[in-house]
Amino acid sequence: MTKQHYEPKFVEKLFDKMSSSYSRMNYITSFGFSERWRKQCVNEIEIGKAKVIVDLLTGMGECWKFIDEKANKNAKIIGIDFSTEMIKRAQKNTEKYKNRNIELLKENVFKNSIKDNSVDTVISGFGLKTFNNEQLTELTNEINRMLKPNGNFSLIDVSIPKNRVLRIFYTFYLKYVIPILGKLFLGNVETYKMLGIYTSEFNNSRNVERIFKKHNFEIEYVEYFYGCASGIKGVKKE
Ligand SMILES: C[S@@+](CC[C@H](N)C(=O)[O-])C[C@H]1O[C@@H](n2cnc3c(N)ncnc32)[C@H](O)[C@@H]1O
Numbered sequence: 001m002t003k004q005h006y007e008p009k010f011v012e013k014l015f016d017k018m019s020s021s022y023s024r025m026n027y028i029t030s031f032g033f034s035e036r037w038r039k040q041c042v043n044e045i046e047i048g049k050a051k052v053i054v055d056l057l058t059g060m061g062e063c064w065k066f067i068d069e070k071a072n073k074n075a076k077i078i079g080i081d082f083s084t085e086m087i088k089r090a091q092k093n094t095e096k097y098k099n100r101n102i103e104l105l106k107e108n109v110f111k112n113s114i115k116d117n118s119v120d121t122v123i124s125g126f127g128l129k130t131f132n133n134e135q136l137t138e139l140t141n142e143i144n145r146m147l148k149p150n151g152n153f154s155l156i157d158v159s160i161p162k163n164r165v166l167r168i169f170y171t172f173y174l175k176y177v178i179p180i181l182g183k184l185f186l187g188n189v190e191t192y193k194m195l196g197i198y199t200s201e202f203n204n205s206r207n208v209e210r211i212f213k214k215h216n217f218e219i220e221y222v223e224y225f226y227g228c229a230s231g232i233k234g235v236k237k238e
Pocket of ligand 1 (some may be wrong): 008011012026028038056057058060061062063064080081083084086105108109110124125127130222
């Protein structure tokens, strides 16, 4: 893993390339768990009273279904993503949510236009692994900046489980099976191999927890299905 792999341009291109196969691959690479984990990630926090909910690293809006289920009907969802192809698909996805106010921002999370103290809830699914420590620190600053006092957040990503048997199986799958599936669905091995490399490097959300703890947040670590996914949830203190 080199610094270049965390460069926004590199990550943006990677997701542009993956966009056509991302939904299927995401489902398969998580053994069909990704939908359940998104739902659990949203359900970890109280969002019923939120007026503005930001879905950071929104992709094609994969988390909206679960936000939509729990949020007040007048709540607005703001999706942020910098990948042209993902945002195009997200735009199309808004058609499924005709009664929901959804705003899409094609922006880099680290240079976003969301106003200070204007957001009640931040959700983010499966985008933490492509950030290095420096970027995770920036992410903390951004979430802290945009959240209102008492605003809450829940973030999740796939992780390497601690259980030895699960870990061996999962690592093998990441290293050997996913690239082959990538070849099948996308016609190339390298793109999805990269996702495996990010996941191995990410390991789990303990590092994210450590970085977020430096801030004005009350944080809790969350494990999903024996640590095959992990995340943090928290509240911005007043
Ligand atoms: C793994 S996808 C997650 C999509 C979706 N949230 C989900 O639940 O599947 C990560 C997304 O984050 C976006 N992304 C990564 N770094 C970003 C950044 N710095 N600014 C904006 N979007 C970013 C990518 O373009 C990609 O669409």
